[in-house]
Amino acid sequence: MRIVGLSGGIASGKSTVSNLFKSHGIPVVDADVIARKGSGGWKKVVAAFGEEILLENGEVNRPMLGQIVFSDPDKRQFLDRLLAPHISSGIFWEVVKLWLKGYKVIVLDVPLLFEAKIDKFTKPIIVVWIDPETQKKRLMGRDKSNEEDAGNRINAQMPLDVKRNKADIVIDNTGSLDDLKEQFQKVLIEVSKPLTGTQFWHSRNGALVILASLTSGLVLCIKALS
Numbered sequence: 001m002r003i004v005g006l007s008g009g010i011a012s013g014k015s016t017v018s019n020l021f022k023s024h025g026i027p028v029v030d031a032d033v034i035a036r037k038g039s040g041g042w043k044k045v046v047a048a049f050g051e052e053i054l055l056e057n058g059e060v061n062r063p064m065l066g067q068i069v070f071s072d073p074d075k076r077q078f079l080d081r082l083l084a085p086h087i088s089s090g091i092f093w094e095v096v097k098l099w100l101k102g103y104k105v106i107v108l109d110v111p112l113l114f115e116a117k118i119d120k121f122t123k124p125i126i127v128v129w130i131d132p133e134t135q136k137k138r139l140m141g142r143d144k145s146n147e148e149d150a151g152n153r154i155n156a157q158m159p160l161d162v163k164r165n166k167a168d169i170v171i172d173n174t175g176s177l178d179d180l181k182e183q184f185q186k187v188l189i190e191v192s193k194p195l196t197g198t199q200f201w202h203s204r205n206g207a208l209v210i211l212a213s214l215t216s217g218l219v220l221c222i223k224a225l226s
């Protein structure tokens with residue numbers, strides 16, 4: 001199985017690229033662990049930040065929690081530590097489900113792929129890059145936020161240029177959506193190439209071949225001994 005890593009900076013265009021993968025039939029696992037009411041991550045967030053962080057329907061008020069953690073680095077690190085095990089196990093089980101379904105290529109959309117050291121499990125690693133000015137503009141436009149708030153969120157992450165240097169494939173999303181789609185076509189060809197030997201043996205079909213070989217080997221041994 002090929003596990004492609006997808007990362008980038010805030011508002012650099014990861015979700016837009018994710019949607020392109022999905023529209024081409026490639027499943028995307030994302031790291032959203034606190035959304036579901038009653039989940040382990042949700043319970044920890046409520047215990048740590050209080051019920052005032054909840055909306056009337058019991059879901060986490062994400063803009064409110066974002067406001068709290070992005071204006072206080074200690075609280076953000078605390079939230080990260082709280083959620084890290086849930087993020088890892090959530091991703092792991094989603095990958096297992098897709099493996100069982102026989103998918104050969106899947107994408108992990110993880111904003112903090114490098115920070116959380118999940119990059120070592122993914123190949124290739126795609127980073128959606130954008131120039132800093134356009135990033136701030138798009139972030140402020142999308143979230144209707146001011147410059148200070150946008151700056152806090154951008155500064156909470158590893159600099160995008162550092163992420164770019166760690167990438168196998170860089171998508172530059174500074175231009176138009178058509179530019180992005182053009183680059184995406186090349187990326188799609190790259191990630192859809194035949195699996196390498198290791199990736200094949202790590203896929204469900206590879207595991208079935210191993211199982212079938214072991215079973216027939218065992219049967220032959222038993223026959224030879226009887």
Ligand SMILES: CC(C)(COP(=O)(O)OP(=O)(O)OC[C@H]1O[C@@H](n2cnc3c(N)ncnc32)[C@H](O)[C@@H]1O)[C@@H](O)C(=O)NCCC(=O)NCCS
Pocket residue numbers: 009010011031032033034062063065066069076079080083087110111112113116156157
């Ligand atoms: C802070 C929260 C409530 C904000 O929720 P909201 O719906 O407003 O934003 P969303 O989840 O879509 O995140 C938007 C972007 O913010 C950035 N971001 C999110 N969390 C963090 C963080 N802890 N540190 C740095 N950047 C972050 C990412 O680029 C992300 O793509 C939420 O992101 C959260 O719970 N974050 C902590 C855990 C987490 O999901 N970490 C990122 C996954 S590895």
Ligand SMILES: Nc1ncnc2c1ncn2[C@@H]1O[C@H](COP(=O)(O)OP(=O)(O)OP(=O)(O)O)[C@@H](O)[C@H]1O
Pocket residue numbers: 008009010011012013014015016017111138139142173174175176177178180
């Ligand atoms: N090439 C583009 N041209 C113009 N707008 C774009 C382009 N790509 C993305 N956008 C817009 O920029 C904003 C950020 O994009 P998107 O939500 O995909 O980023 P993201 O990296 O997933 O963000 P986050 O880190 O906050 O989850 C959105 O409003 C999106 O519609």
